[in-house]
Amino acid sequence: MADVSEVPSARERAIVRNRWLLLTPALAILIFAASGPLLITLTYSFLTPGDYGGVEWKFSTDAWFNVILQRDIFDDTLMFADAHLSILWRSVKLSLMTTIGAIILGFPTAYFIATRPKAHRDFWMLLIIIPFWTNLLIRTFAVMELIRNEGTLNTLLMAVGIIDDPIQILYTETAIMIGMLYVYLPLMVLPLYASMERLDFSLVEAGYDLYATRFAVLRRIILPLVKPGLIAGSILVFVPSLGAYVTPRVMGGGKQLMLGNLIELQFGQGRNWPLGAALSITLLAIVMVALIFYVRAAGKEEVPHG
Amino acid sequence: MIEIRNVSKAYGAGKSRFLALDDVSVTIRENEFFTLLGPSGCGKTTLLRTIAGFVDPTDGSVSMNGEDLLKLPPHSRPVNTVFQSYALFPHLTVRQNIAFGLEMLGKPKAEITRTVDDMMALVQMTAMADRQTGQISGGQQQRVALARALAPKPKVLLLDEPLSALDFKLRKDMQIELKRLQTETGITFVFVTHDQEEALTMSDRVAVMKAGSIRQIGSPRDIYDRPAERFVADFIGDTNFIPVEVSQIAGTVAQIKLPSGKMIEARAVEGATGGASTLAVRPEHATLGIAQDALMAGTLKNIVYFGTDTHYHVDLDGADSFVVRAQNTPGNKLDFSVGDAVGITFPPQVGQVLRD
Amino acid sequence: MAKAFDVRKQWGFTTIAIICFVTLYLPVILLVIYSFNAGSSVAIWEGVSLRWYRSAWENTQVQEATIRSLVIALWASGISTSAAVLAALATTRVRPFKGYSAVFAAINQPLMVPEIVTAVALLIFFAGIKVQTGYTGLAYIIIAHAAFCIPFAYLPIRARLTGMDLSLEQAAADLYATPFQVFRRITLPQLWPGILAGAMLAFVISLDDVVITEFVKSAGQDTLPTYMLGQLRRNITPEVNAISTVLLGISVTMVIAFFFVSRIKK
Numbered sequence: 001m002a003d004v005s006e007v008p009s010a011r012e013r014a015i016v017r018n019r020w021l022l023l024t025p026a027l028a029i030l031i032f033a034a035s036g037p038l039l040i041t042l043t044y045s046f047l048t049p050g051d052y053g054g055v056e057w058k059f060s061t062d063a064w065f066n067v068i069l070q071r072d073i074f075d076d077t078l079m080f081a082d083a084h085l086s087i088l089w090r091s092v093k094l095s096l097m098t099t100i101g102a103i104i105l106g107f108p109t110a111y112f113i114a115t116r117p118k119a120h121r122d123f124w125m126l127l128i129i130i131p132f133w134t135n136l137l138i139r140t141f142a143v144m145e146l147i148r149n150e151g152t153l154n155t156l157l158m159a160v161g162i163i164d165d166p167i168q169i170l171y172t173e174t175a176i177m178i179g180m181l182y183v184y185l186p187l188m189v190l191p192l193y194a195s196m197e198r199l200d201f202s203l204v205e206a207g208y209d210l211y212a213t214r215f216a217v218l219r220r221i222i223l224p225l226v227k228p229g230l231i232a233g234s235i236l237v238f239v240p241s242l243g244a245y246v247t248p249r250v251m252g253g254g255k256q257l258m259l260g261n262l263i264e265l266q267f268g269q270g271r272n273w274p275l276g277a278a279l280s281i282t283l284l285a286i287v288m289v290a291l292i293f294y295v296r297a298a299g300k301e302e303v304p305h306g
Numbered sequence: 307m308i309e310i311r312n313v314s315k316a317y318g319a320g321k322s323r324f325l326a327l328d329d330v331s332v333t334i335r336e337n338e339f340f341t342l343l344g345p346s347g348c349g350k351t352t353l354l355r356t357i358a359g360f361v362d363p364t365d366g367s368v369s370m371n372g373e374d375l376l377k378l379p380p381h382s383r384p385v386n387t388v389f390q391s392y393a394l395f396p397h398l399t400v401r402q403n404i405a406f407g408l409e410m411l412g413k414p415k416a417e418i419t420r421t422v423d424d425m426m427a428l429v430q431m432t433a434m435a436d437r438q439t440g441q442i443s444g445g446q447q448q449r450v451a452l453a454r455a456l457a458p459k460p461k462v463l464l465l466d467e468p469l470s471a472l473d474f475k476l477r478k479d480m481q482i483e484l485k486r487l488q489t490e491t492g493i494t495f496v497f498v499t500h501d502q503e504e505a506l507t508m509s510d511r512v513a514v515m516k517a518g519s520i521r522q523i524g525s526p527r528d529i530y531d532r533p534a535e536r537f538v539a540d541f542i543g544d545t546n547f548i549p550v551e552v553s554q555i556a557g558t559v560a561q562i563k564l565p566s567g568k569m570i571e572a573r574a575v576e577g578a579t580g581g582a583s584t585l586a587v588r589p590e591h592a593t594l595g596i597a598q599d600a601l602m603a604g605t606l607k608n609i610v611y612f613g614t615d616t617h618y619h620v621d622l623d624g625a626d627s628f629v630v631r632a633q634n635t636p637g638n639k640l641d642f643s644v645g646d647a648v649g650i651t652f653p654p655q656v657g658q659v660l661r662d
Numbered sequence: 663m664a665k666a667f668d669v670r671k672q673w674g675f676t677t678i679a680i681i682c683f684v685t686l687y688l689p690v691i692l693l694v695i696y697s698f699n700a701g702s703s704v705a706i707w708e709g710v711s712l713r714w715y716r717s718a719w720e721n722t723q724v725q726e727a728t729i730r731s732l733v734i735a736l737w738a739s740g741i742s743t744s745a746a747v748l749a750a751l752a753t754t755r756v757r758p759f760k761g762y763s764a765v766f767a768a769i770n771q772p773l774m775v776p777e778i779v780t781a782v783a784l785l786i787f788f789a790g791i792k793v794q795t796g797y798t799g800l801a802y803i804i805i806a807h808a809a810f811c812i813p814f815a816y817l818p819i820r821a822r823l824t825g826m827d828l829s830l831e832q833a834a835a836d837l838y839a840t841p842f843q844v845f846r847r848i849t850l851p852q853l854w855p856g857i858l859a860g861a862m863l864a865f866v867i868s869l870d871d872v873v874i875t876e877f878v879k880s881a882g883q884d885t886l887p888t889y890m891l892g893q894l895r896r897n898i899t900p901e902v903n904a905i906s907t908v909l910l911g912i913s914v915t916m917v918i919a920f921f922f923v924s925r926i927k928k
């Protein structure tokens with residue numbers, strides 16, 4: 001006999017119907033202008049590039065092949081595509097350095113805010129949040145103007161007499177890293193602060209009571225307790241750094257490409273849409289791996305507070 | 307007036323299936339103060355919400371004066387609820403809150419104003435009419451919630467642990483206030499609580515619930531003096547349980563043999579059987595005396611002074627313990643100390659033979 | 663007497679924090695200051711002037727880009743906020759349902775997928791549609807913006823809704839309000855700070871977007887940010903600073919307003 005409770009009542013069916021009705025506009029927009037196009041990109045990565053951009057509808061794995069490999073134009077031997085690999089390596093390297101830089105600057109900052117009197121914390125957080133929500137391009141501009149050869153920094157240093165000729169910072173890897181550190185730093189401070197704010201300082205007191213030094217307390221008590229925030233912050237900085245487009249374009253001046261710029265190139269001058277699609281799916285895959293790593297780590301590190 | 311017939315409510319399925327209500331049947335009468343009493347998780351709130359329309363029962367029927375309530379959505383049922391959290395609309399004033407139901411019913415403006423004024427007078431909140439609900443105290447919020455639920459003149463008022471958020475003194479005052487309101491308005495109150503004292507002081511009838519089913523229904527005096535089973539006796543007030551032999555049952559009178567071997571008459575609850583059974587004796591129904599000629603003998607283990615009365619903990623010969631409660635009236639001072647051999651006595655037909 | 667031992671102190675942390683705050687704001691403050699420069703350098707100060715603001719104001723490209731940016735941001739925030747309100751109502755305060763995590767992932771997808779990836783995907787997709795239909799208007803940018811604004815609008819609305827007492831709506835239903843009356847009289851008034859916050863975030867996010875706009879726009883559809891990005895190739899004058907300052911002003915105002923709106927008591 002059928003269990004009565006398994007048969008949904010008319011009212012429950014109505015609730016389910018309403019739910020999907022309510023979700024329709026959002027899902028339609030997202031499928032049309034976010035998820036759907038990703039599938040098309042995946043499809044394009046298996047097609048043949050057209051002569052003037054676009055694609056020919058002919059199946060080909062060349063694009064994926066070309067992501068890291070290339071054929072010598074003279075003797076047809078396989079070899080690694082040095083240009084792509086060096087850009088890939090630069091993207092990962094600069095993103096990691098940016099993340100480390102953000103920890104070095106962001107950790108003490110989050111700690112500083114978390115140890116202010118409760119009434120003041122919101123003010124300090126607002127100072128972090130404002131840059132976070134202001135135009136990334138403008139903030140990149142601001143740094144660029146500062147470190148340009150004719151910029152404030154070099155002008156100032158020369159005026160004081162420390163240097164005679166301007167230091168070339170702009171259009172170097174360092175410039176890209178400084179720019180990314182500058183624009184993504186708030187993303188490190190926000191989750192770190194969220195962890196630290198919940199930190200129970202009686203645990204710190206207990207540490208000192210048990211003869212720990214300041215450094216030992218930091219390393220053995222504070223750090224483990226705020227680890228979830230640290231992981232979250234690192235992912236939040238690393239992921240957009242890896243996919244950065246604007247900052248390397250402005251700060252690298254087209255000389256120091258990152259993955260984002262390499263992808264763009266395939267749709268501009270390169271005119272190899274399938275390769276661009278394959279590169280962009282590659283970037284997406286790396287990001288997803290990072291996110292999965294984060295979800296796993298965050299699940300494991302969940303420290304019950306209170 | 308409200309007929310609840312064989313109502314069950316299951317949550318989940320398979321192994322995690324959980325019966326919040328298990329074949330509950332009860333009739334709530336016109337103009338009565340009816341209380342659903344039980345520990346948390348016993349299904350009392352689920353039953354109340356079934357009447358209100360926020361829970362769809364899996365099985366059974368709920369009707370009011372012959373009309374099937376289950377067919378109606380909450381907003382068409384002629385019942386109103388006082389929520390445990392009060393659920394006052396924070397963006398509306400006291401007056402707007404009380405007027406809400408009347409507005410929804412499409413009453414004329416003049417009538418709304420008049421009724422709201424009456425209601426505010428009834429709960430003594432007239433001075434606070436234009437306050438925001440966040441600006442008034444817990445006790446005042448409670449009164450507004452009451453007035454809001456009473457304003458549409460429902461046939462039944464459902465109250466979901468409305469006093470649990472109040473402090474002790476205020477709760478006492480509100481208990482009396484609620485009883486007064488019920489008598490004055492003549493509306494049927496269905497009241498949910500886990501507080502046995504609240505249930506006993508206010509109700510006309512009490513239903514004691516456990517694990518989704520009603521274990522006993524009766525007047526507060528019935529429930530207290532004549533608990534049907536161990537759970538009810540234990541949940542309401544303190545009780546001594548003594549293992550006894552029932553030798554004979556005639557109607558509501560049973561002949562029992564105590565562990566000490568002494569025979570005595572006790573009352574038997576409907577459904578009690580012969581043989582090994584349990585006798586419930588309230589601590590204040592027994593008296594402490596010398597071991598000689600007592601029904602049961604033992605050693606005084608502990609004396610706990612409570613102000614109005616004193617509790618004597620006795621270890622019966624045969625390992626069970628028994629508590630006797632004696633009023634601390636002038637001249638009623640028992641001259642025993644811990645370690646003394648004592649006897650316990652209670653009159654015939656005071657003990658109650660339980661069902662299980 | 664010795665100073666009491668401060669358990670919260672860590673050596674050097676305050677110094678680093680101060681440096682951090684200074685570096686966060688110094689470049690932006692300099693950018694704003696030089697927007698008022700009388701000279702045409704963004705590093706050498708030659709006196710106060712509104713010259714570059716006037717120049718930006720009179721620049722027809724800037725005018726058009728500004729209007730276009732505002733139109734797109736208004737449409738995108740309006741569409742995304744409406745969709746987000748409905749989605750939040752369907753996904754909040756309900757028992758987990760089949761497909762719930764998929765829906766949640768779909769809504770938050772724009773937060774997880776790198777912008778350049780989405781941008782390229784939209785370029786490919788919309789290029790196809792443009793060829794098929796011949797339509798090359800602003801709708802592409804608007805729908806693209808609406809999509810990535812949805813999670814930003816959704817999150818504050820959802821947060822507000824989650825914090826809302828379900829018993830309020832039940833109380834209204836108990837007091838004879840029909841489902842629509844419950845929504846209009848109880849849910850909506852309670853929800854509006856969340857909706858306002860969500861709409862403001864969506865507006866700012868749309869206004870600031872560079873990457874997706876850059877890839878989706880047709881010729882002659884520059885928004886302010888893409889116009890500024892285009893100016894990079896040329897000689898930078900304080901005119902860019904002036905435009906930046908105005909955009910910054912809008913963003914900062916919105917964010918501060920958002921900060922206070924989202925703290926409105928229930």
